[in-house]
Amino acid sequence: MSEITYREGLRRALHDAMAEDQTVIVLGEDVAAAGGAFKVTDGLLERFGEDRVLDTPISEQAIIGAAIGAAAQGLRPVAEVMFADFAATCFDGIANQLPKYRYMTGGQVSVPAVVRMANGAGGGYAAQHSQSVENWFLNVPGLKVATPARPADAYGLLRAAIDDPDPVLVFEHKGLYNAKEEVGELRRVELGKAAVVRSGTDLTVVASQQMLHRALEAAAGLAAEGIEATVIDPRTVAPLDVATVLGSVEATNRLLVVQESPAAGSWGATLVAEVSEQAFELFDAPPRLLSGEATPIPYAASLESHWLPSVERIADAVRAVVEF
Amino acid sequence: MSGLPEVEEQLDWLRSMHLIRGFEDEVNAFFAKGLVRGSTHLCQGQEAVSVGACRALAEQDTMTCTYRGHGAVLAKGAPLDRTFAEILGRAGGLCGGKGGSMHLTDTSVGAFGSFAVIGAHLPIANGLALGGRLLGRDSVSLCFFGDGTANIGAFHEALNLAAIWKLPVVFVCENNLYGEYTAIAKTTPIDALADRADSYGMAKARIDGNDVGVVYDTVTDAADRARSGGGPSLIEAMTYRHKGHSRSDPAAYRPDGELESWLEWDPILLHERALGEQGVAEATLGEIGTAAAAAVATARDRALSWPEPDAATRLEDVYA
Numbered sequence: 001m002s003e004i005t006y007r008e009g010l011r012r013a014l015h016d017a018m019a020e021d022q023t024v025i026v027l028g029e030d031v032a033a034a035g036g037a038f039k040v041t042d043g044l045l046e047r048f049g050e051d052r053v054l055d056t057p058i059s060e061q062a063i064i065g066a067a068i069g070a071a072a073q074g075l076r077p078v079a080e081v082m083f084a085d086f087a088a089t090c091f092d093g094i095a096n097q098l099p100k101y102r103y104m105t106g107g108q109v110s111v112p113a114v115v116r117m118a119n120g121a122g123g124g125y126a127a128q129h130s131q132s133v134e135n136w137f138l139n140v141p142g143l144k145v146a147t148p149a150r151p152a153d154a155y156g157l158l159r160a161a162i163d164d165p166d167p168v169l170v171f172e173h174k175g176l177y178n179a180k181e182e183v184g185e186l187r188r189v190e191l192g193k194a195a196v197v198r199s200g201t202d203l204t205v206v207a208s209q210q211m212l213h214r215a216l217e218a219a220a221g222l223a224a225e226g227i228e229a230t231v232i233d234p235r236t237v238a239p240l241d242v243a244t245v246l247g248s249v250e251a252t253n254r255l256l257v258v259q260e261s262p263a264a265g266s267w268g269a270t271l272v273a274e275v276s277e278q279a280f281e282l283f284d285a286p287p288r289l290l291s292g293e294a295t296p297i298p299y300a301a302s303l304e305s306h307w308l309p310s311v312e313r314i315a316d317a318v319r320a321v322v323e324f
Numbered sequence: 325m326s327g328l329p330e331v332e333e334q335l336d337w338l339r340s341m342h343l344i345r346g347f348e349d350e351v352n353a354f355f356a357k358g359l360v361r362g363s364t365h366l367c368q369g370q371e372a373v374s375v376g377a378c379r380a381l382a383e384q385d386t387m388t389c390t391y392r393g394h395g396a397v398l399a400k401g402a403p404l405d406r407t408f409a410e411i412l413g414r415a416g417g418l419c420g421g422k423g424g425s426m427h428l429t430d431t432s433v434g435a436f437g438s439f440a441v442i443g444a445h446l447p448i449a450n451g452l453a454l455g456g457r458l459l460g461r462d463s464v465s466l467c468f469f470g471d472g473t474a475n476i477g478a479f480h481e482a483l484n485l486a487a488i489w490k491l492p493v494v495f496v497c498e499n500n501l502y503g504e505y506t507a508i509a510k511t512t513p514i515d516a517l518a519d520r521a522d523s524y525g526m527a528k529a530r531i532d533g534n535d536v537g538v539v540y541d542t543v544t545d546a547a548d549r550a551r552s553g554g555g556p557s558l559i560e561a562m563t564y565r566h567k568g569h570s571r572s573d574p575a576a577y578r579p580d581g582e583l584e585s586w587l588e589w590d591p592i593l594l595h596e597r598a599l600g601e602q603g604v605a606e607a608t609l610g611e612i613g614t615a616a617a618a619a620v621a622t623a624r625d626r627a628l629s630w631p632e633p634d635a636a637t638r639l640e641d642v643y644a
Contacts, residue, residue: 025458051458057488062481065447066454069465072436073386073455092441092478097448105429105437106419107641141642165644 001184007177009154010040010116012186014078017162018048021076024162027054028063028080028116037082038118038177060086064093064115068101071113076162083125084117084133084171091136098167099142113168114161119147120174120210121260121308127296130304132209132259134171134237135266144168144191145238149212151181153235156189164191173209194241196248200228202322203254206245206271208234211258211309218314227322237267242274249275254321255287258314263291285324290317328537331602335612337379337536338599341371341592342616344395347404350624351394351411351425355571360411364425365392369534369566372591373498374399376539377466377561380547384461386436386452388445389468391426392498392565393438396468401433404623415633422633422641443473446482446495453491453550464547465493472503474517483558487524492550494543495558498533500565505577518560526558533561534591537598564589 004012018024026044028036032055035042045053056063060081067079081087087094094115101109119132134145146161146168148154154172161168168191197212198219207215212233219229230248234241249255255275259268272287293307309317328334348366355364367374374395378387381400389396398407402418410417411425418430426440436452439445449467456463473479474497486493497517501508514520521528527549529542539561546557564586568575575583596609 023459054489057481057484059481059485061478062447062450062485065444065449065478065482066451066485069448069451069453070455070458071451072448073452073461074459075455077451092444093447096441097439097444101437102644103641104419104423104427105431105641106417106422108419108429108431109436110644144643 001182003180003182004151005177006151006154006179007038007040009151009186010158010172011042013155013158014041014044015047017159018044018052023074024076024078025052025054025070026078026080027056027066029056029058029082031055031080036080038174040172041080060090061093064090064098067113067115068093068097068111071111072101072109076112078114078116078162081115081117083129084119085128085131087117087133087136094169095137095140099140103142110165111167112165114170115167116170116172118174119171121292121297121304122175122210124299124301124304126299130297132171132261134169135261137169138238138267138270139265142167143238144236146170146191146236147208148172148235149176149209149233151179152183152186153189153195155186157191157235159188160191163188175210179213189235191236192239192241193235194244195233195235196230196244197233198229198231200230201252202228203256203318204230204232204245204248204252205256205258205318206232206234207258208237209260211260214309214311215258215314217311218318222315222318227318229318234267240267240271242271245271246275246279249279249282253282253284255283256290256317256321257288258290258309260292260308262294263289264294266291285321288317288321290314328541331599331604334537334599335604337375338592338595338609339612339616340375340399341536341595342613343404343620344371344374344398345592346617346620347398347407348394350408350620354412360425361413362424363570363572364411365570366567367392367395367565369586369590370498370500370563371395372536372539372595373496373533373561373563376536377468377496377543380540380543381434381464381466383434384463385466385547386434386456386463387466387468388436388449388452389438390470391438391440392470393428393468394425397428397430397435397438400430400435402428402430402435404620405626408624408627409630412627413632414627414630416627416630420633420637443469443476443478446473446478449493450482450486450491453486453493454489457492462551463492464550465491466496466543467493468496468498470503471497471499471501471508471517472511473497474520475511483520483524483526483556486556487526490553490555493556494546494550495556496543497558497560498563499560500563502565502569504569505573516560518558521558526556528558530560531562533563534589534594536591536595
């Protein structure tokens with residue numbers, strides 16, 4: 001066992017994938033000489049050279065397009081779009097080209113490309129550098145979407161994404177890069193499988209990324225009050241592992257979903273709808289969705305701290321569901 | 325300049341242009357009969373760009389094009405019957421009926437897709453070039469697009485990146501004078517779109533896109549340069565769309581006499597004249613046209629006889 005950070009999990013995934021497979025390349029703004037804006041690609045240029053680790057201009061459409069075309073030729077490109085908010089500048093590439101190339105061509109073209117982006121509020125980056133935007137892409141069949149929350153999963157999901165024959169968006173979280181975890185041997189994590197991170201009998205809490213950590217903190221506090229929560233990390237939001245959540249709700253009969261993004265059109269809303277549709281009779285209380293507020297993300301600490309679901313608000317929501 | 329190949333090869337260019345012209349006429353007729361869904365964008369008048377450029381490529385090279393891409397995909401070698409069938413939405417179509425007129429693709433001949441969002445495929449053409457280079461394929465990525473694309477952001481991002489990385493890409497702008505329904509002069513402050521290459525330190529050429537020999541020659545030089553590490557080129561091929569933008573456009577905005585004057589500069593007529601000057605008999609030229617018309621009719625009838633796709637196939641090819 002050794003302790004690694006979330007950033008280190010991602011970094012090792014890239015190093016290991018590039019060492020094992022000559023067709024893996026990395027491209028993006030500042031990824032080579034600078035080692036990445038968030039230092040996830042540190043050391044790749046020195047180890048694998050400038051043919052396989054490519055700095056690009058600030059041209060997100062060019063980055064995504066290069067990844068798509070290179071993947072169509074048989075490479076496994078890993079493109080970085082830095083702040084996930086910038087996905088808006090290359091939305092056509094991610095939503096119209098990447099996921100549809102195989103389908104429109106009747107299966108003639110494979111696009112085994114990975115796009116890495118950094119989600120996450122809480123750091124005071126305001127409205128255009130703080131969003132968690134995985135929900136923008138849920139409505140696009142053809143994409144897989146991973147949202148790692150913990151260091152071993154960061155490694156395992158990124159490895160699985162690079163191996164996958166289809167395009168995968170990997171949303172990292174800026175607030176978690178320094179999060180630490182004791183890990184054993186690092187392994188690939190199958191896309192589409194949720195993880196039960198904590199077991200309890202009183203309710204099921206599903207939370208991703210930063211909200212997973214806050215939900216675990218809330219659950220630890222609530223245990224002192226006699227409330228025992230199961231906490232599930234979906235790990236990928238497309239495919240979304242509804243079965244694991246259903247299995248848990250069968251035992252707890254109560255569901256709370258916590259996510260960082262606003263509620264409209266989100267994976268959390270989809271999960272609540274799916275579980276309600278498939279097992280409405282299980283519920284002893286209405287399922288609840290706790291989300292970021294429906295405004296742009298504010299700058300000031302006193303404003304942003306209210307925008308994000310806090311440990312206290314999660315605990316309050318748990319009490320409300322349990323005491324219903 | 326690299327010069328023209330043997331007359332036999334030039335006769336094949338004529339054959340190919342006739343096939344594309346006849347193909348598009350049939351698609352036009354299909355549309356009128358309600359056999360084509362959505363819309364379709366015909367390329368009559370622009371055949372010399374497709375044929376001249378594709379014939380300058382090697383087997384390992386890739387080609388990407390736009391929704392006005394029937395001619396490009398056929399020129400790259402896609403079979404007539406399966407191309408008809410895709411537009412008809414038949415199971416035997418190039419893409420199994422999932423793509424249609426705007427997404428014709430046949431990777432077995434290097435036709436890596438027709439893209440229906442303006443500018444979207446220029447960055448992808450870069451990726452095909454990058455992938456080819458890193459995998460040691462010695463391939464060139466040919467990318468067709470229209471004049472309207474020169475004003476979209478992806479054009480500039482793609483040309484800049486291709487130039488920085490010296491990618492083996494040949495960008496071929498088919499300037500047919502209209503971006504959809506609007507004359508290029510109303511949307512673009514410069515006359516020669518090829519001049520935009522200067523901003524990226526890229527080789528450029530502005531040529532008569534209706535002269536198949538000139539297109540062949542220019543693309544051959546650009547492909548040679550790309551393959552030998554000399555980087556990308558931007559070629560502006562001046563041409564003219566005989567029909568409107570799409571099947572819903574009668575092109576009433578065109579000034580009187582413009583179409584007629586371009587019909588006198590028709591690429592098939594020009595090439596027949598050039599072949600005549602090289603000593604090819606008029607009867608030989610006529611036979612090529614007749615044989616092409618027969619081949620188009622046979623392929624059309626075969627495609628029409630094929631079944632529609634099984635409904636279950638709609639769920640396939642979303643993921644591997």
